[in-house]
Amino acid sequence: MTNSSLISSLERAVGAGNVFGGSSDLLVYEYDGSVDAAVETSKPAAVVLPQTVEQVAEVVRIARVNKLPVVPRGAGTGLSGGSVAESGGVVVALTRMAGILEVDYENRVALVEPGVINLELSDWVKPGGYFFAPDPSSQRACTIGGNVAENSGGPHCLKYGVTTNNVLGVRMVLIDGTAMSCARQCRARCNRLTPKLTR
Ligand SMILES: Cc1cc2nc3c(=O)[nH]c(=O)nc-3n(C[C@H](O)[C@H](O)[C@H](O)COP(=O)(O)OP(=O)(O)OC[C@H]3O[C@@H](n4cnc5c(N)ncnc54)[C@H](O)[C@@H]3O)c2cc1C
Numbered sequence: 001m002t003n004s005s006l007i008s009s010l011e012r013a014v015g016a017g018n019v020f021g022g023s024s025d026l027l028v029y030e031y032d033g034s035v036d037a038a039v040e041t042s043k044p045a046a047v048v049l050p051q052t053v054e055q056v057a058e059v060v061r062i063a064r065v066n067k068l069p070v071v072p073r074g075a076g077t078g079l080s081g082g083s084v085a086e087s088g089g090v091v092v093a094l095t096r097m098a099g100i101l102e103v104d105y106e107n108r109v110a111l112v113e114p115g116v117i118n119l120e121l122s123d124w125v126k127p128g129g130y131f132f133a134p135d136p137s138s139q140r141a142c143t144i145g146g147n148v149a150e151n152s153g154g155p156h157c158l159k160y161g162v163t164t165n166n167v168l169g170v171r172m173v174l175i176d177g178t179a180m181s182c183a184r185q186c187r188a189r190c191n192r193l194t195p196k197l198t199r
Pocket residue numbers: 032033071072073074075076077078079081082083094114115135136137138141142143144145146147148149150151152153154
């Protein structure tokens with residue numbers, strides 16, 4: 001598949017405004033927080049910013065059919081190169097899936113999309129007297145999806161545990177494009193990221 005036909009199929013999947021294929025747009029996705037040259041940089045073939053789980057699944061299917069590597073990306077604050085593109089691969093940036101969908105104060109559970117910025121969740125629930133405990137010092141920028149992937153934490157984690165201790169369930173897209181949910185101690189309708197809240 002040529003690069004222009006790849007871009008066209010990705011645009012059909014997520015809309016033209018949600019796909020980057022130009023050289024200068026791709027440049028910034030060669031990096032994450034690990035800018036000390038410890039990580040080799042490479043330019044992806046495309047960056048896609050899906051807005052629904054179904055779009056994520058379709059993008060992953062397109063990449064798989066074309067035998068292209070897929071790299072998920074949140075805010076790109078990671079320090080270990082995890083979100084740095086593979087050469088010729090497809091970066092799936094989740095920053096346009098940034099909705100806080102539901103907050104259940106009684107059960108101290110929030111239902112959020114993966115691109116929600118960590119501190120925004122705490123700010124959102126603050127009026128109710130709650131916060132989301134994992135507090136990496138990058139919390140003004142990093143996303144909950146990135147926190148889950150990296151099992152991030154900060155000073156609150158000494159008392160409340162790291163991200164894994166504060167997430168009850170996730171909805172994920174597997175590399176074959178199948179979407180599935182896994183949850184513990186969670187209501188059936190918690191079918192996306194469900195961070196636990198702390199008072
Ligand atoms: C100034 C600074 C301070 C920091 N302080 C801390 C700290 O105190 N504690 C700490 O733990 N870390 C810290 N970090 C590291 C980093 O911020 C965390 O690892 C953070 O969780 C990364 O989130 P992100 O959204 O930027 O993810 P990214 O950097 O975009 O991605 C990180 C990894 O997660 C994967 N990923 C991202 N989103 C998803 C998704 N939705 N689904 C599947 N995989 C996904 C990526 O592929 C990559 O492997 C710091 C970084 C900086 C730059």
